[in-house]
Amino acid sequence: MSCEHGGNRVPKEYAPLFAAAGTVLATHRGLDLGALEVARHFGRRLGVTPFTATTTRLVVDLNRSPGNKNVFSAYTRSLSPAQRAKALAAHYWPYRNAVEEAVAGAIRAREPVLHVSAHSFTPVLRGEVRNCDVGFLYDPNRRGEVQLVEAWVSALRAEAPALTLRRNYPYRGVSDALVTHLRRRYAARGYVGIELEVNQKHVGRDGWRALIEALGATLVAAVERG
Numbered sequence: 001m002s003c004e005h006g007g008n009r010v011p012k013e014y015a016p017l018f019a020a021a022g023t024v025l026a027t028h029r030g031l032d033l034g035a036l037e038v039a040r041h042f043g044r045r046l047g048v049t050p051f052t053a054t055t056t057r058l059v060v061d062l063n064r065s066p067g068n069k070n071v072f073s074a075y076t077r078s079l080s081p082a083q084r085a086k087a088l089a090a091h092y093w094p095y096r097n098a099v100e101e102a103v104a105g106a107i108r109a110r111e112p113v114l115h116v117s118a119h120s121f122t123p124v125l126r127g128e129v130r131n132c133d134v135g136f137l138y139d140p141n142r143r144g145e146v147q148l149v150e151a152w153v154s155a156l157r158a159e160a161p162a163l164t165l166r167r168n169y170p171y172r173g174v175s176d177a178l179v180t181h182l183r184r185r186y187a188a189r190g191y192v193g194i195e196l197e198v199n200q201k202h203v204g205r206d207g208w209r210a211l212i213e214a215l216g217a218t219l220v221a222a223v224e225r226g
Helices: 012-018 035-046 081-108 143-159 178-189 208-225
Strands: 113-121 134-137 165-167 191-199
Touching: 035 113, 035 191, 035 208, 081 113, 081 178, 113 178, 134 143, 143 165, 143 191, 143 208, 178 191, 191 208
Parallel strands: 113 191, 134 165
Antiparallel strands: 134 191
């Protein structure tokens, strides 16, 4: 269980870069609203401690490969190569390495690994209304991921039939992400990685708590089926 975009904290050494950020930090650009709450709830339901990050993704994006052009945002792209390396060393690699070591340790112990990475998405992007309440991102060529998603979607549809559920939406499940990186390294040895995307229009509104409860209960049901 992980949450790469759980907060919008700006470390003090980068505060000058965000002096003109205004309200951006409080939007979907600064964090995945509600995702941290989802990850923590899943952790309690499954009896695990999720890996979570609360530094804003606008400093360095933990869900992108280090060479991805978007790993640094418009606010931090002006950093020198040495400053970028320092930011990666302080905020990126400790998190990424901790998650990967947990996966690798379980694989070495011959334990199956289910990794759910909790995210959320803005309801409207560049004028497009996203017709989805909950999205499940996965690799359709990986049988274990297909089976888990099918079981989870089936259970959630029965639990909350009014929700619009979509697979590999609003993003592709094989796009650059922490889950994608881990899948490439460990899928052949038992790793199953899913990114969960929840529409931010639900966050903090009536029914939000019920939605989190439904997601957690149906994840447990899907795991038990598997």
